[in-house]
Amino acid sequence: MPRRRIRVTDVPLRAAFAALRTELGVPSDFPPEALSEAERPPRPGAHADATDVPLFTIDPPASTDLDQAMHLARRGTGYRLRYAIADVAAFVDPGSALDAETHRRVLTLYFPDTRVPLHPPLLSEGAASLLPDQVRPAALWTIDLDAEGRTTAADVRRALVRSRARLDYEGVQRAVDSGTAEEPLRLLGEVGALRERLEVERGGISLRVPEQEVVERNGTYELTYRAGVPADGWNAQISLLTGMAAAELMLAYGTGVLRTLPAAPDGAVGRLRRTAQALHIDWPHHVSYAALIRSLDPGIPSHAAFLQECTTLLRGAGYTVFRDGVLPDITTHAAVAAPYAHCTAPLRRLADRYASEICLVAAVGQPVPEWVGAALDALPGRMSEGGRRAGTVERACVDLVEAALLKDRVGEVFDGWVVDVDEHRPTVGTVQLETPAVIGRVEGAELELGERLRVRLTEADLVAPKIRFAPV
Numbered sequence: 001m002p003r004r005r006i007r008v009t010d011v012p013l014r015a016a017f018a019a020l021r022t023e024l025g026v027p028s029d030f031p032p033e034a035l036s037e038a039e040r041p042p043r044p045g046a047h048a049d050a051t052d053v054p055l056f057t058i059d060p061p062a063s064t065d066l067d068q069a070m071h072l073a074r075r076g077t078g079y080r081l082r083y084a085i086a087d088v089a090a091f092v093d094p095g096s097a098l099d100a101e102t103h104r105r106v107l108t109l110y111f112p113d114t115r116v117p118l119h120p121p122l123l124s125e126g127a128a129s130l131l132p133d134q135v136r137p138a139a140l141w142t143i144d145l146d147a148e149g150r151t152t153a154a155d156v157r158r159a160l161v162r163s164r165a166r167l168d169y170e171g172v173q174r175a176v177d178s179g180t181a182e183e184p185l186r187l188l189g190e191v192g193a194l195r196e197r198l199e200v201e202r203g204g205i206s207l208r209v210p211e212q213e214v215v216e217r218n219g220t221y222e223l224t225y226r227a228g229v230p231a232d233g234w235n236a237q238i239s240l241l242t243g244m245a246a247a248e249l250m251l252a253y254g255t256g257v258l259r260t261l262p263a264a265p266d267g268a269v270g271r272l273r274r275t276a277q278a279l280h281i282d283w284p285h286h287v288s289y290a291a292l293i294r295s296l297d298p299g300i301p302s303h304a305a306f307l308q309e310c311t312t313l314l315r316g317a318g319y320t321v322f323r324d325g326v327l328p329d330i331t332t333h334a335a336v337a338a339p340y341a342h343c344t345a346p347l348r349r350l351a352d353r354y355a356s357e358i359c360l361v362a363a364v365g366q367p368v369p370e371w372v373g374a375a376l377d378a379l380p381g382r383m384s385e386g387g388r389r390a391g392t393v394e395r396a397c398v399d400l401v402e403a404a405l406l407k408d409r410v411g412e413v414f415d416g417w418v419v420d421v422d423e424h425r426p427t428v429g430t431v432q433l434e435t436p437a438v439i440g441r442v443e444g445a446e447l448e449l450g451e452r453l454r455v456r457l458t459e460a461d462l463v464a465p466k467i468r469f470a471p472v
Helices: 014-023 032-038 097-105 121-127 169-178 183-202 230-253 266-278 289-295 301-314 350-364 370-376 379-406
Strands: 006-008 055-058 068-075 078-086 135-145 151-167 211-217 220-226 256-260 318-322 413-421 428-433 439-443 452-461 466-471
Touching (some): 068 135, 078 183, 135 350, 183 230, 230 256, 350 370, 350 379, 379 466
Antiparallel strands (some): 135 151
16 A cells, blocks of 8 residues: 655654664664675576667656666557566575565665665665666566557566666656657656546546655744655556556466455445545545545645545555466455556565566466465565554654654644544544644544544653644
C-alpha cells in the first residue's frame, strides 16, 4: 500500500529518529561479509547489448538508488516501451551473506532524516543502480502498445543498458508543459494519459497520496501536504503497466508471485463514506468509489486527509505464490483491477528480485532456477513481516513529527472535524485538524462522526510519542 512519505526540513529531530531506530530494532550497519560481497563485480551472464537504447530515469532529485529506466517511441499507430529494471540477481549470490541480509531486511525503510536500505549503498546507489552514463546489467522489458495504450506484446530479456539522463518529476512536468520536451518525454505524457484512461475503464484506482512535509514558516514549523504533479502519475502508470505484463507472463507460465488484493468489503466503503461526510466531501450515492478518488485534488487539505484514509482499503494486500500450473483463487489486485506483480523495484523490495527471475525464464520457456523455487513458499511471509515493520516505522515517525511540532502548543485550541468514532466507545475518536495537517486521537465527550469540532491539545509527548485532544 502507499506509504505516508514524510520529509523534514531543518527540524532538530535527528537524535529522536536515531533513538526510534534503536527502539524498533531497525537494522543499522551491514555485516562485514555482506559488504565484502557487495564489492564484487556482477556475475557474467547472457546479457545482450542494449546500450544503444537512450533510456532515462525519473525519480526524486536526491535519489541515487535507481531501479528503473525507460524509453518510449512511436511504433506504427501505437508505441513501444523499453523499460529496464536493475538486475539485482547479477550481484547477489544465492545463499551468500548478502542474500541472507536482504532476506532479513526485506524492504528499504524510509525515515524523515534517512533511509535504511535493503542492499548496501555501494550496490543500491552504485554498482547496480541505473545511474546515467554507466553500463549496467538489467532485465529489459519490451512492451508494445496499440493506439489506445493497450498491450499487444510483452517480452523481457537480460541486457546491458546505459541510461542517458537522470530526470525528476518537476523537471519532466515543466518540459512537457512548456513544449520543450523531446519526443520520449512527450510520449510519456501521451501514454500515461492513455493508461490512466484504461485504468478508469477497467475500474482501477490510483491513490494520489500527497507527501506530508514539515516546513518552517515565520520562525515556527508546520505540517502540510504537498501534492504531486501529473508526471508522477504517468511514471506510476509505466510501472503498473510493467507489473501487469509480468503478472500475465507468470500466469501463462504457471509459476510466479503476484501482488493480490481482495475486493473491499461493503462495510469498509461505508466507513469511508462517513469519513467523506466528516470532511465535507460530496460523494453522491450514484458515484462510485473509483470515480470519487479521481475527482479529488490532493492539494486541498480535506481531500489529502481523505486520500490518506483511503489507504485503509489496501491493507488486505499481500503476496500470493503459485507454481506448477496450479493458479491461486485470487489472481487480481482490486485497486489495479487486473493481475499485478511487484517487479520494478528490486533495489528496494526483496520480492521483485524473484518476480524478475521468474519472468526472465518464463519469456524463454526455461525452468525456474533452483534457488528461486526454494525461496518462493517463504516469500509471502517474509514480505508480510517486512510490511508490518515498515508500517510501524511510518506510524512512529508520523507520531514523533506531530508530537515535536505540537509540544509547545499544549493547551491551544484547534478547529477540525471528527473523521472516525470508536463504535464501542462513542467518546473516543479521531479528529482531523484544519491546520496543521494533523490527525489525532480525541476523547472526553460523546462524538458524532462528521461533526465540526473545536479541540484543545492536552498532550504532546515526545517520549511515547503521542498527541491527544479533548473537545472544548
